[in-house]
Amino acid sequence: MIELRQVYKTFYGEKQVDALRGVDLKIPAGKIYGIIGQSGAGKSTLIRCINGLETPDHGEIIVDGVDLSRLSSIELRNARKKISMIFQHFNLLSSRTAAANIGFPLEISGVDKSAIKARVNEMLQLVGLSDKANSYPSQLSGGQKQRVGIARALANNPQVLLCDEATSALDPETTKSVLQLLAEINQKMGLTIVLITHEMRVIQEICDYVAVIENGQIQESGRVIDVFTSPRSSAAKRMLQGTMNTQIPQDLLQRANLNSNGKQVFLKLSFVGSLAHEPVISSMLKKYAVEANILFGKIDQIKDIPFGMLFLEVSGEPDQIEKALKYVQDHNVEMEVISNA
Amino acid sequence: MPSTIMVNMLWTATLETLYMVGVSVIIAEVIGLPLGILMVTSEEGHILENFWLNKILSFIVNVGRSIPFIILLVAIIPFTRFVVGTSIGTAAAIVPLTVAAIPFAARVVESSLKEVDSGVVEAALSMGASPWQIIVKVLLPEALPGLILGFTLTAVNLVGYSAMAGTIGGGGLGDLAIRFGYQRFRGDVMLYTVIILVVLVQALQMLGDKIARKVSRH
Numbered sequence: 354m355i356e357l358r359q360v361y362k363t364f365y366g367e368k369q370v371d372a373l374r375g376v377d378l379k380i381p382a383g384k385i386y387g388i389i390g391q392s393g394a395g396k397s398t399l400i401r402c403i404n405g406l407e408t409p410d411h412g413e414i415i416v417d418g419v420d421l422s423r424l425s426s427i428e429l430r431n432a433r434k435k436i437s438m439i440f441q442h443f444n445l446l447s448s449r450t451a452a453a454n455i456g457f458p459l460e461i462s463g464v465d466k467s468a469i470k471a472r473v474n475e476m477l478q479l480v481g482l483s484d485k486a487n488s489y490p491s492q493l494s495g496g497q498k499q500r501v502g503i504a505r506a507l508a509n510n511p512q513v514l515l516c517d518e519a520t521s522a523l524d525p526e527t528t529k530s531v532l533q534l535l536a537e538i539n540q541k542m543g544l545t546i547v548l549i550t551h552e553m554r555v556i557q558e559i560c561d562y563v564a565v566i567e568n569g570q571i572q573e574s575g576r577v578i579d580v581f582t583s584p585r586s587s588a589a590k591r592m593l594q595g596t597m598n599t600q601i602p603q604d605l606l607q608r609a610n611l612n613s614n615g616k617q618v619f620l621k622l623s624f625v626g627s628l629a630h631e632p633v634i635s636s637m638l639k640k641y642a643v644e645a646n647i648l649f650g651k652i653d654q655i656k657d658i659p660f661g662m663l664f665l666e667v668s669g670e671p672d673q674i675e676k677a678l679k680y681v682q683d684h685n686v687e688m689e690v691i692s693n694a
Numbered sequence: 695m696p697s698t699i700m701v702n703m704l705w706t707a708t709l710e711t712l713y714m715v716g717v718s719v720i721i722a723e724v725i726g727l728p729l730g731i732l733m734v735t736s737e738e739g740h741i742l743e744n745f746w747l748n749k750i751l752s753f754i755v756n757v758g759r760s761i762p763f764i765i766l767l768v769a770i771i772p773f774t775r776f777v778v779g780t781s782i783g784t785a786a787a788i789v790p791l792t793v794a795a796i797p798f799a800a801r802v803v804e805s806s807l808k809e810v811d812s813g814v815v816e817a818a819l820s821m822g823a824s825p826w827q828i829i830v831k832v833l834l835p836e837a838l839p840g841l842i843l844g845f846t847l848t849a850v851n852l853v854g855y856s857a858m859a860g861t862i863g864g865g866g867l868g869d870l871a872i873r874f875g876y877q878r879f880r881g882d883v884m885l886y887t888v889i890i891l892v893v894l895v896q897a898l899q900m901l902g903d904k905i906a907r908k909v910s911r912h
Contacts, residue, residue, distance in 0.1 A: 406816065406820060429822075430824060433819075433820060433821065438817070440816075442813055444813040444816065444817035445814070445817075446835070446836060447814075447911050447912060448909075449835070457821065458821040461818070461821055461822060461827055489911040491912050515820075
């Protein structure tokens with residue numbers, strides 16, 4: 354659906370900023386793709402390249418088979434009508450009511466008045482704001498404003514929805530409901546959603562795919578479940594620390610190194626999807642003469658996939674331990690031996 | 695109480711002032727508004743970015759604003775004569791008033807349009823709006839309260855300028871105050887014209903504030 358090939362962008366201001374330094378990205382149709390990075394990582398520039406608000410210095414941006422950088426300004430304007438965007442600060446027209454804001458992109462496209470009215474009502478209903486049709490943005494809460502923003506973005510039946518930190522200005526509860534709405538829309542309309550955020554929680558909640566951006570380069574990308582359960586890049590690991598706690602607490606690590614007598618192994622196990630429901634550990638304990646002590650663990654959900662992580666101290670005779678470990682591995686549980694003396 | 699003759703004089707002068715200010719403010723806005731729009735939209739990163747156009751417009755506007763009105767009044771007499779056929783009288787005063795008000799109005803329009811949140815313009819761009827659509831459907835409506843206040847400011851400013859129009863026989867309240875109040879030592883005429891001017895400016899400002907409040911959605 355969307356493909357970025359070797360995209361470079363440098364800003365020459367008071368000091369030179371290399372915002373994008375060779376970004377390659379493939380965004381599949383109909384999925385929710387999250388791009389995460391700290392502020393200044395280049396993600397705002399990246400998302401603005403996808404609808405031509407920023408022109409890259411170098412590289413191709415292909416949306417639905419068309420290279421945006423080759424379009425004339427009028428062609429680009431028409432292409433944008435199919436690539437909508439919502440914003441951190443909503444960017445609603447304060448001089449227009451909610452209904453008139455939603456009708457705005459249709460007005461721009463020259464849709465006739467009665468059709469606009471019908472579509473606006475439909476959109477208001479979709480975002481649950483039918484009673485706020487005649488309210489001005491200043492009379493709406495942050496969450497309501499973003500719902501108007503979403504309705505406005507969807508009014509023209511776009512193929513792609515770009516979300517620029519769309520929930521960063523909202524409180525946690527409102528964030529959740531707005532994310533839910535986005536997931537719903539993605540399901541219902543089969544819309545491709547690209548969102549940028551600095552919050553792992555947002556990625557965890559609704560994204561199918563994630564790309565981690567740092568210093569203008571994609572450090573890692575893939576299915577959210579894969580990146581979350583086994584991050585490869587240091588950037589991804591750092592970003593995950595806060596949310597997922599994939600790191601073993603320091604004191605446990607010390608203990609693992611102290612108690613090394615060959616009869617103990619410290620393991621980190623990751624369970625993904627249906628595996629998280631299977632009693633792998635309890636069967637291991639029944640089958641082999643080993644004991645397991647759970648030192649640390651976390652079970653969470655990534656989008657709708659359960660995902661768990663356990664730190665185990667397994668003790669027993671070395672041969673039994675070896676067999677037990679093999680058993681766990683055979684059940685496709687991802688295992689990492691932390692210390693084994 | 696002022697005599698009937700004086701009332702008549704004051705009344706005529708008031709009408710002359712209103713006429714001069716009214717006509718010149720409207721013409722100045724008709725020209726100043728597009729100029730102000732061009733000055734904002736030709737800025738770097740804006741919808742009609744054009745470095746030289748922006749610099750040139752800004753330069754012209756600054757030159758226009760730095761010439762004292764009393765000098766402009768006499769300096770452009772040939773132009774005034776060309777436009778209205780004479781350089782004396784109320785109609786002739788409208789020309790320099792308008793010329794002086796255009797750069798002022800353009801700057802005021804520019805500054806109110808700059809108040810419009812750039813995010814809103816970006817949103818319109820992301821929807822595929824053309825520059826014209828952004829000007830008409832985003833910039834102007836969003837800046838409307840500020841534009842109205844700016845219009846008021848320009849008008850009030852012109853009331854002040856119009857007092858100097860007497861130099862070329864333009865008439866109006868300022869002219870009356872100088873010729874009767876100052877040169878003929880008629881303190882009462884001076885007082886009445888000042889009162890009328892104060893009331894006029896107050897009324898203009900109140901009206902402007904009221905309309906601006908009415909169209910504001912903040």
